[in-house]
Amino acid sequence: MFDSISGQYDLLNRLLSLGVDRWWRQSMVKRVGRRKPQSVLDVATGTGDSAIALKKSGATRIVGVDISEQMLKQAQKKPTSAGIEFVKADGERLPFDDGCFDAVTISFGIRNFEHRRQGLQEMRRVLKQNGLLLVLELSMPANRIIRSLYKLYFLRIVPAVGKLVSRNSYAYRYLPCSVDEFPPRQVFAAEIQNAGFERVKAISLSGGLATIYEAKKSEKTQQHIHSTHGSCGRVLRCR
Numbered sequence: 338m339f340d341s342i343s344g345q346y347d348l349l350n351r352l353l354s355l356g357v358d359r360w361w362r363q364s365m366v367k368r369v370g371r372r373k374p375q376s377v378l379d380v381a382t383g384t385g386d387s388a389i390a391l392k393k394s395g396a397t398r399i400v401g402v403d404i405s406e407q408m409l410k411q412a413q414k415k416p417t418s419a420g421i422e423f424v425k426a427d428g429e430r431l432p433f434d435d436g437c438f439d440a441v442t443i444s445f446g447i448r449n450f451e452h453r454r455q456g457l458q459e460m461r462r463v464l465k466q467n468g469l470l471l472v473l474e475l476s477m478p479a480n481r482i483i484r485s486l487y488k489l490y491f492l493r494i495v496p497a498v499g500k501l502v503s504r505n506s507y508a509y510r511y512l513p514c515s516v517d518e519f520p521p522r523q524v525f526a527a528e529i530q531n532a533g534f535e536r537v538k539a540i541s542l543s544g545g546l547a548t549i550y551e552a553k554k555s556e557k558t559q560q561h562i563h564s565t566h567g568s569c570g571r572v573l574r575c576r
């Protein structure tokens with residue numbers, strides 16, 4: 338699905354979020370930057386906007402991973418993405434050694450994973466000790482009036498504009514459904530914790546239209562969490 342809308346994805350993102358997505362990404366990047374990371378992995382990087390924004394975090398190595406080849410091609414076309422390593426891979430089976438990255442980010446991507454827990458455990462595995470996870474995701478506003486307006490916008494306007502611009506009616510009908518089906522804040526925060534993270538925080542953005550989940554890799558549960566990979570067969574090694 339993302340392959341087929343890759344050419345119009347950025348335009349639709351700007352249009353449908355009225356440009357606010359840029360501000361949300363910057364909020365995530367600021368949080369990453371506070372850790373002064375050297376290496377950051379952006380999972381489900383798509384057309385690379387978050388990976389590009391992550392340059393401001395001061396990291397010397399930024400890697401963007403996505404399962405869609407066409408989304409990655411769009412990312413690579415951008416002059417601003419120079420220096421970022423892009424890798425085609427499934428976020429549920431990351432091709433990196435354990436403990437490679439100081440921070441892992443994922444923006445508007447976890448909602449699309451088939452096995453969320455597996456994806457979260459993989460992100461944990463590739464994080465260094467005390468590594469930071471940041472998940473930026475659309476969410477349902479708590480206020481009833483804002484929520485009703487948001488649902489109206491998502492169920493009526495988003496599919497119509499999405500179909501018009503991308504010529505793909507399924508993709509932009511899928512978007513509101515995937516947001517609606519995503520677990521509420523506390524439930525997803527608990528999922529993050531259960532995947533082996535601690536100090537999970539949920540930071541509401543723009544009245545709850547989006548949420549940043551911040552968490553630290555927990556060492557305590559390491560013995561209970563088993564990776565699906567063996568020690569060999571990794572495509573990429575830490576530098």
Ligand SMILES: C[S@@+](CC[C@H](N)C(=O)[O-])C[C@H]1O[C@@H](n2cnc3c(N)ncnc32)[C@H](O)[C@@H]1O
Nearest residue numbers: 339381382383403404405408427428444446449
């Ligand atoms: C809504 S886009 C978000 C892209 C980008 N992160 C952004 O902020 O604009 C979701 C992305 O998740 C990717 N994706 C979905 N499932 C994935 C998986 N299992 N592993 C890696 N990427 C995945 C899609 O290919 C798509 O590029």
